[in-house]
Amino acid sequence: MSEPAAIPAHRALGLTDAEYDLIVEKMGREPGPVELSMFSLMWSEHCAYKHSKKLLGQLPTEGRYLLMGPGENAGAVDVGDGLAVAFKVESHNHPSAVEPFQGAATGVGGILRDIFAVGARPIAVLDSLRFGEPDGTRSRYLLEHAVAGIGHYGNSIGVPTVGGEIYFEPAYEQNCLVNAMALGVAPHDRLTRAAATGPGNVLILFGALTGRDGIGGASVLASAELGEDDAAKRPTVQIGDPFAEKKLLECSLELLDRELLVSLQDLGAAGLTSSSSEMASKGGLGLDIHVDRVPLREPGMEPFEIMVSESQERMLCVVEPSKVDAVLAVCEKWETTATAIGEVTDSGHLRVIQNGAVVGDMPVIALVDDCPLYDLDPVKPTEPIYPAPPRTLRADDDDVQAILPELLGAPNIASRRAVFEQYDWLVQSRTVRRPDEADAAVLLLPDGAAIAVSIDGSGRRVAADPYRGTVEAVFECAANLACVGAEPLGLTNCLNFGNPEKPHVAWQLTESVRGMADACRALDTPVVGGNVSLYNESGGGPIYPTPVVGLVGRLPDASRAGRLGFALAGDAIAVVRAASPSLPGSELAKLRGEALPDGLPERNVAALRGAIELVRDAVRNGIVRSAHDVAEGGLAVALAEAALAGGIGAKVDLAAVGGHKRESKPLDVQLFGEGPGTFVLSGPRELLSELKAPDGVHLTVKVVGEVGGDALEIEHEGGTLAWSLDSLRDPRERGLADALDDTVRLDD
Amino acid sequence: MKMRVLIRPKAGILDPQGQAVERALPALGFDGVSQVHVGRLVELDVADPAQLPAMCDKLLANPLIEDYEIVSVEQAAPAS
Amino acid sequence: MKMRVLIRPKAGILDPQGQAVERALPALGFDGVSQVHVGRLVELDVADPAQLPAMCDKLLANPLIEDYEIVSVEQAAPAS
Amino acid sequence: MKFGVLRFPGTCDEVDAQLACERVANAEILWHGDRDLKGADAIVIPGGFSYGDYLRVGAIARFSPLMESVIDFAKQGGPVLGICNGFQILCEAGLLPGTLLPNSTLRFVCRQVDLTVERTDTVFTNACEPGETLSIPAKHTTGCWYAPKQLHEQVEANGQVLLRYAPGQNFNGSLADVAGVSNEAGNVFGLMPHPEHAVDPLTGSVDGLTLFASIRDSLAAHV
Numbered sequence A: 001m002s003e004p005a006a007i008p009a010h011r012a013l014g015l016t017d018a019e020y021d022l023i024v025e026k027m028g029r030e031p032g033p034v035e036l037s038m039f040s041l042m043w044s045e046h047c048a049y050k051h052s053k054k055l056l057g058q059l060p061t062e063g064r065y066l067l068m069g070p071g072e073n074a075g076a077v078d079v080g081d082g083l084a085v086a087f088k089v090e091s092h093n094h095p096s097a098v099e100p101f102q103g104a105a106t107g108v109g110g111i112l113r114d115i116f117a118v119g120a121r122p123i124a125v126l127d128s129l130r131f132g133e134p135d136g137t138r139s140r141y142l143l144e145h146a147v148a149g150i151g152h153y154g155n156s157i158g159v160p161t162v163g164g165e166i167y168f169e170p171a172y173e174q175n176c177l178v179n180a181m182a183l184g185v186a187p188h189d190r191l192t193r194a195a196a197t198g199p200g201n202v203l204i205l206f207g208a209l210t211g212r213d214g215i216g217g218a219s220v221l222a223s224a225e226l227g228e229d230d231a232a233k234r235p236t237v238q239i240g241d242p243f244a245e246k247k248l249l250e251c252s253l254e255l256l257d258r259e260l261l262v263s264l265q266d267l268g269a270a271g272l273t274s275s276s277s278e279m280a281s282k283g284g285l286g287l288d289i290h291v292d293r294v295p296l297r298e299p300g301m302e303p304f305e306i307m308v309s310e311s312q313e314r315m316l317c318v319v320e321p322s323k324v325d326a327v328l329a330v331c332e333k334w335e336t337t338a339t340a341i342g343e344v345t346d347s348g349h350l351r352v353i354q355n356g357a358v359v360g361d362m363p364v365i366a367l368v369d370d371c372p373l374y375d376l377d378p379v380k381p382t383e384p385i386y387p388a389p390p391r392t393l394r395a396d397d398d399d400v401q402a403i404l405p406e407l408l409g410a411p412n413i414a415s416r417r418a419v420f421e422q423y424d425w426l427v428q429s430r431t432v433r434r435p436d437e438a439d440a441a442v443l444l445l446p447d448g449a450a451i452a453v454s455i456d457g458s459g460r461r462v463a464a465d466p467y468r469g470t471v472e473a474v475f476e477c478a479a480n481l482a483c484v485g486a487e488p489l490g491l492t493n494c495l496n497f498g499n500p501e502k503p504h505v506a507w508q509l510t511e512s513v514r515g516m517a518d519a520c521r522a523l524d525t526p527v528v529g530g531n532v533s534l535y536n537e538s539g540g541g542p543i544y545p546t547p548v549v550g551l552v553g554r555l556p557d558a559s560r561a562g563r564l565g566f567a568l569a570g571d572a573i574a575v576v577r578a579a580s581p582s583l584p585g586s587e588l589a590k591l592r593g594e595a596l597p598d599g600l601p602e603r604n605v606a607a608l609r610g611a612i613e614l615v616r617d618a619v620r621n622g623i624v625r626s627a628h629d630v631a632e633g634g635l636a637v638a639l640a641e642a643a644l645a646g647g648i649g650a651k652v653d654l655a656a657v658g659g660h661k662r663e664s665k666p667l668d669v670q671l672f673g674e675g676p677g678t679f680v681l682s683g684p685r686e687l688l689s690e691l692k693a694p695d696g697v698h699l700t701v702k703v704v705g706e707v708g709g710d711a712l713e714i715e716h717e718g719g720t721l722a723w724s725l726d727s728l729r730d731p732r733e734r735g736l737a738d739a740l741d742d743t744v745r746l747d748d
Numbered sequence B, C: 001m002k003m004r005v006l007i008r009p010k011a012g013i014l015d016p017q018g019q020a021v022e023r024a025l026p027a028l029g030f031d032g033v034s035q036v037h038v039g040r041l042v043e044l045d046v047a048d049p050a051q052l053p054a055m056c057d058k059l060l061a062n063p064l065i066e067d068y069e070i071v072s073v074e075q076a077a078p079a080s
Numbered sequence D: 001m002k003f004g005v006l007r008f009p010g011t012c013d014e015v016d017a018q019l020a021c022e023r024v025a026n027a028e029i030l031w032h033g034d035r036d037l038k039g040a041d042a043i044v045i046p047g048g049f050s051y052g053d054y055l056r057v058g059a060i061a062r063f064s065p066l067m068e069s070v071i072d073f074a075k076q077g078g079p080v081l082g083i084c085n086g087f088q089i090l091c092e093a094g095l096l097p098g099t100l101l102p103n104s105t106l107r108f109v110c111r112q113v114d115l116t117v118e119r120t121d122t123v124f125t126n127a128c129e130p131g132e133t134l135s136i137p138a139k140h141t142t143g144c145w146y147a148p149k150q151l152h153e154q155v156e157a158n159g160q161v162l163l164r165y166a167p168g169q170n171f172n173g174s175l176a177d178v179a180g181v182s183n184e185a186g187n188v189f190g191l192m193p194h195p196e197h198a199v200d201p202l203t204g205s206v207d208g209l210t211l212f213a214s215i216r217d218s219l220a221a222h223v
């Protein structure tokens, strides 16, 4: 390995002197180069969760529907009918910042492998993206290429991309976030764990050939802030090959269906090193790996290169000797290279062998479990961390008539059509609710029930209040599920934060995890898995703390899945409200160039949950014809979205909305104020007027207007506001599309 | 001036297209073919060829994963 | 023998990639560029170059819309 | 009556196509490496990314052993339906006129589109109403149908254009709004939109079903 003579190798590899000394202690000697490179990966933040593991312990991981919790490649919940749904979200932030198309594409490839590694057939992908403001060329370039990369991989492999979210904030200018979530289905008995068992069993590597891809890639990248010398990391960009992964996927599932495998594990970050040591660790055994047997794409690769290579589209499995031939035959059928590269031993050691000579010999426990876990020293910052954004609002502050169309065209609110039309959202014939049709994607199950899934995490609100902002993110997902009639089964998350060694980031992280834990408990929803991405702060300081939440739920009857668009002229419109909205930290406040508030209002969590259950039941019982939760842009934007989605107007009386705080708020707060716990429903008047808040729950349910016409009319104390649907549709449709249209991409 | 830019995957970078073609050819009865790589060809009329390297770095090629070579059409051999 | 196949859209055939590049270049500050066409480059090591025309007609190019040109790498001039 | 649905490495929509076929008849998936059509009365070449779409869409798949059998089957007048990638493969195989170029936007687009039925006296559209509009999703990057002038004129003169994008619906730049063309004999038909994804009210429209029903009915009429 070539690093300046000045720095000792372990530091160049991201290990502290103390960590190095501990390695020497555990080894009883100085590690050789192969061992050092492997330790440096296994003890990296990405693999060892050095700065997050202690916090993650707070997250509830028990639940009624839980089948497989954190610790496996993906978590899984029971969806009835003998079926399980496995899901997980993972980040590919740094690779995407270096090469957005391939970075995003291989991000999707990686999370899909986690899904079929547990024996589930991938049925859906969602993406969660964060960029700087789209008026910047670099941000537009990243957006265009990341979206194209996600589409390229998901579309080509035949897994629908059914949902996602995109936010644009200056805080992401230097650090875009690219998180991908995937879901898969499996019969309960096909769920597979990664533990290597049975000494004497054979270790088979199958899939793509091993090249010098991402040598010291993701793991090292993910553990050090991106420096000026990104270029130095470029030669090792990983190229995604969805065609190879499609064959790998079909091959893996056939191997499992034929019960030919003892265990299965994907190769992700840290390649063979982490996949093999994780398998050995989970089985409490050892492994011998013969690097000379690994099929290579490039000649003359060093043993350490083979062990740390992050070449994509590879899997590792443990097979009983008697089944090896059958396994190789299935791989042959799928044109997938498969090679026996080692065996399970009872040594408790991971041994790397080259042409009979041992070039690495490490206790598995030392590699996997002995990395020191660090306590954070969180300190709430006394100064604001994030500068106020520039004012971009063209309308006067009190010109609410002009503000609504402008909000609808704002990058964070405008239609995502230009993005989701680049994704195949329908392959596999399960998509009951497509993008823009409902607040959550709905996927049909064989028994006529359905899965609903939503992904969310507003970094701005978490930046304003890490605890309450994270609670809001979880409840936002639950609200989305409620609007299609689904009950949460399990949650996954990806914690995207800055450098945890800095006290204010440590505080953000600590508060955010505490909020997530409390919100999950409030909703009786376990965390089944996730991912952590730290050190997202190159150049312009830390990103907004961004816990991306993915929530998966179930509804008993797919044919009753809710829609967000108003449906029928004459239907009544009702507003359900559990908390009163406010402007600080809102989209409008951002457009007005206001700095983030120091904290968000406290919420009555029982009331939030009550509202969610009321809406869920209303949708399930067919009482409503539309349900939409109020989020960015507040009530006025939610009404406009429901009207545009249904292609029909509405008349609403603001005074009737009320809210449990009686004093009437300024008009802009009533129209554009944000906060969890507000829903817009429509349906037959006689049914809607029956809706009542359960006793003792602090909740208002009011019929406030009627569906009809081709304009949105809002009555308020001061008079009546009216917008033709066209005057709202145009800015909403163009807001993001325009940013994408002027970027060119030759096929990557 | 009529120029050509030949763009190909950097050495050592995975080239799925090249692999797919290399796999397909024997089945069609073409043997003895190896080292197949698939890239892009850009032909263009450019007033000032000195601008080409900059064009390649900015738009035509992806310097992270592709090498390029600039050829003037006169220099290139004629069609067979 | 190391060979190259240059494949380009036939004259008069719709070439959206070429058009896109031609539209994009001025925005990046490159003027005086016209007649942009984007095609494919196939590089390969072939035992018997006489097979190449057949390979092109059968697999590498689509005769309906593409012309091709076979160049031995030696002939191709290096970057200027 | 039995449909044979082809599966190549990289095919994505074969199961959806099989499910669609099974709504009107029987269907079996056929593996690209075999030559046996397993007694199928009609062939469906489904969508996806056979061989990763590498080199040129459809270029590699058309040489698989199974395709040779399909080509013979077609030459003997057997009905063959190519959807999206299947359409591209049939063009590459020379069974259908013209070819498919990248969308004018150069982007993958997934969108519900309206199609105008040009003829109802064919194997593939006899269950449609004359002038009927079908709402069917399309999803592709390379769906711009193109043929040189003379060939295009022939195709139109022979009435080989069975489906066109309705006004304002042609997002890929196809010549003359062509969404689906047949061969001269009328037994081979390819289209870019995905009828197999429009067969269930739960997941969208049901307008795609009529194309599969047409094939079944025309075969029934000929026995």
Ligand SMILES: Nc1ncnc2c1ncn2[C@@H]1O[C@H](COP(=O)(O)OP(=O)(O)O)[C@@H](O)[C@H]1O
Residues within 6 Å of the ligand: A046, A047, A056, A059, A069, A070, A071, A072, A073, A074, A075, A088, A090, A114, A268, A269, A493, A494, A495, A527, A528, A529, A530, A531, A532
């Ligand atoms: N934020 C989180 N919340 C809950 N579980 C997490 C989180 N981050 C990581 N985990 C769990 O820790 C384990 C290791 O994660 P990771 O190294 O990303 O797995 P893999 O290498 O398979 O991607 C996984 O089981 C993952 O679900």
Ligand SMILES: [Mg+2]
Residues within 6 Å of the ligand: A073, A113, A114, A117, A266, A268
């Ligand atoms: Mg994994």
